[in-house]
Amino acid sequence: MSEKQDVLTLPREELEKLQLEGVKKTIVTCYENVPFYKNLFDEAGFDPYAIETLEDVAKAPFTTKQDLRDNYPYGLFAVPMSEVREIHMSSGTTGIATVGGYTDHDLEIWGDCFSRGVEYANGGEDDVMHVCYGYGLFTGGLGAHYGGVAAGCTTIPMSAGNTERQIRVMREMGSTILCCTPSYAMHIADTAIAMGLDPKKDFHLRAGIHGAEAFSDNFRADLEKKFGYKVLDVYGLTETMGPGVAIECWEQQGLHLAEDHFFAEIIDPDTGEVLPDGEWGELVLTTVDREATPVVRYRTRDITRIMPGDCPCGRTHKRIDRLHGRTDDMLIIRGVNVFPSQIEDVMKTVPELSSWYQVELTTIDHLDRVTLKVELEQGFDFDEIREIEKLQKEVESKMKSALSVGLKVKIVEPKSIPRSEGKAKRVIDLREKGE
Amino acid sequence: MVDQITVFLENSEGRLAALCRAFADAQVNMSALTIADTADYGVVRIICNDPEKALSVLSEEGFRAIATKVSAIQVPNRPGGLADLLDTLASLNLNLEYGYCFSVNGEFAVDVLKIRGEAQAADAAKVLEDAGFKLLSSEDLA
Numbered sequence: 001m002s003e004k005q006d007v008l009t010l011p012r013e014e015l016e017k018l019q020l021e022g023v024k025k026t027i028v029t030c031y032e033n034v035p036f037y038k039n040l041f042d043e044a045g046f047d048p049y050a051i052e053t054l055e056d057v058a059k060a061p062f063t064t065k066q067d068l069r070d071n072y073p074y075g076l077f078a079v080p081m082s083e084v085r086e087i088h089m090s091s092g093t094t095g096i097a098t099v100g101g102y103t104d105h106d107l108e109i110w111g112d113c114f115s116r117g118v119e120y121a122n123g124g125e126d127d128v129m130h131v132c133y134g135y136g137l138f139t140g141g142l143g144a145h146y147g148g149v150a151a152g153c154t155t156i157p158m159s160a161g162n163t164e165r166q167i168r169v170m171r172e173m174g175s176t177i178l179c180c181t182p183s184y185a186m187h188i189a190d191t192a193i194a195m196g197l198d199p200k201k202d203f204h205l206r207a208g209i210h211g212a213e214a215f216s217d218n219f220r221a222d223l224e225k226k227f228g229y230k231v232l233d234v235y236g237l238t239e240t241m242g243p244g245v246a247i248e249c250w251e252q253q254g255l256h257l258a259e260d261h262f263f264a265e266i267i268d269p270d271t272g273e274v275l276p277d278g279e280w281g282e283l284v285l286t287t288v289d290r291e292a293t294p295v296v297r298y299r300t301r302d303i304t305r306i307m308p309g310d311c312p313c314g315r316t317h318k319r320i321d322r323l324h325g326r327t328d329d330m331l332i333i334r335g336v337n338v339f340p341s342q343i344e345d346v347m348k349t350v351p352e353l354s355s356w357y358q359v360e361l362t363t364i365d366h367l368d369r370v371t372l373k374v375e376l377e378q379g380f381d382f383d384e385i386r387e388i389e390k391l392q393k394e395v396e397s398k399m400k401s402a403l404s405v406g407l408k409v410k411i412v413e414p415k416s417i418p419r420s421e422g423k424a425k426r427v428i429d430l431r432e433k434g435e
Numbered sequence: 436m437v438d439q440i441t442v443f444l445e446n447s448e449g450r451l452a453a454l455c456r457a458f459a460d461a462q463v464n465m466s467a468l469t470i471a472d473t474a475d476y477g478v479v480r481i482i483c484n485d486p487e488k489a490l491s492v493l494s495e496e497g498f499r500a501i502a503t504k505v506s507a508i509q510v511p512n513r514p515g516g517l518a519d520l521l522d523t524l525a526s527l528n529l530n531l532e533y534g535y536c537f538s539v540n541g542e543f544a545v546d547v548l549k550i551r552g553e554a555q556a557a558d559a560a561k562v563l564e565d566a567g568f569k570l571l572s573s574e575d576l577a
Binding site: 376381382383384385386388410411412413414415416 | 439441443444445450471473475476478480497498499501503532533549
């Protein structure tokens, strides 16, 4: 713990020196080991050996999610496969996922990053961490798990689902730190209340480390009141590692970036210009010491800002503000990333439906509910209800396997989905949370 | 066989009224209308005097409507009319999708049946005619 403590309170000058060394190495390694980066840098006329200051990083070209997809599966790996220990993926458009690779060292820094959440919650070996993010390719479950283990917590790998069992285990094992999406935490609280329990008294939670989806201050306050604990927001993305890139400390005044592992810039998403601290824009990340899949100036599409001033907690790592949406049309549904284009791709495989659709997002019992409105194509024989139901079920099952999230298909009358001029209003978000 | 008009209707306010008003304005007369309802939508089935006109009117008004061939059988308007008819069909092991009845005058009633499969519907028609039932055509209902 003491060594970690040191890193988190490192004087800015030393921290930035460490970042500069790491980023220089990342840029050169990418150039020398990954053909994609060699082409990218050469075409942009960027000299990877000429980085002298952290400001110089802005001379490097950006990378995007599309670049990651184009190089699926192993195109962006910077080490031999013999050194890769683990793979994670995030769902992507058109069925192609984006892949993250992890060496032993990468898994260690991941655990280190997420374990800061436990430290920010003033916790450690006496804590029981209850992880109900999904385990698997999704980075949520194992990222939190490695963090719990690295922090010395007793870590319970619950994974998602079966809320009554979650509640039983939380009570019986005396879980003190809950890791899951904020909406699932709320669902657990409400289910417990419906079972006649008082989550404040019947659970032993001190802190919740919640992320993978945006939530408002009101939502947080409601959660904290129900569980009688403190909620720390956690940020991360598979493309750079997973959850733990930034986590809130006990002060709840922004999320401390793990600056010894990530170099962050905020840019104007339209011009690509780097913005000064305090201004809102798109977060761009460069890994400092990632080995398997380092990234240079990755455009996260997430809107935030670097918070000006120092955190009262005394740690020197800069803070990003809580997220303010995205620069693209990605939806986050129950923690899962969904692009409208994925829905379109499935629609194309169902000739009975027209290409018009509308996604309606609502909140029921604090969980996201998705209704997909579609119109029947001319010529579909709907005289028998069972044919309509068969079509509905077919589309629902195709969507579920393409998006990894369930939705309800609602067939509506022709032309009832508005045909607007210009950009169609594909998504109606009526969810309670958000800004 | 007769042409039934089938309309897909969303469960939203005023849609059924709009449909009926469109028929009224076009002088289409309905002799039967049933609604199969689900939570999200309804399927409206209509027997009327001019199916062709009905279809074109509905399409002009933006409704999703199709013509569906159904069997329409005239039965005596007395207790047991439909029971006798179904007994006659029992041996054929037919798959009946749906059915409904209406009376046009005191003497006769009309039973409408949707029998799955064209061949099965033809078999049924033959058996019914052999047993003395009168099968109606669209002209009979015009």
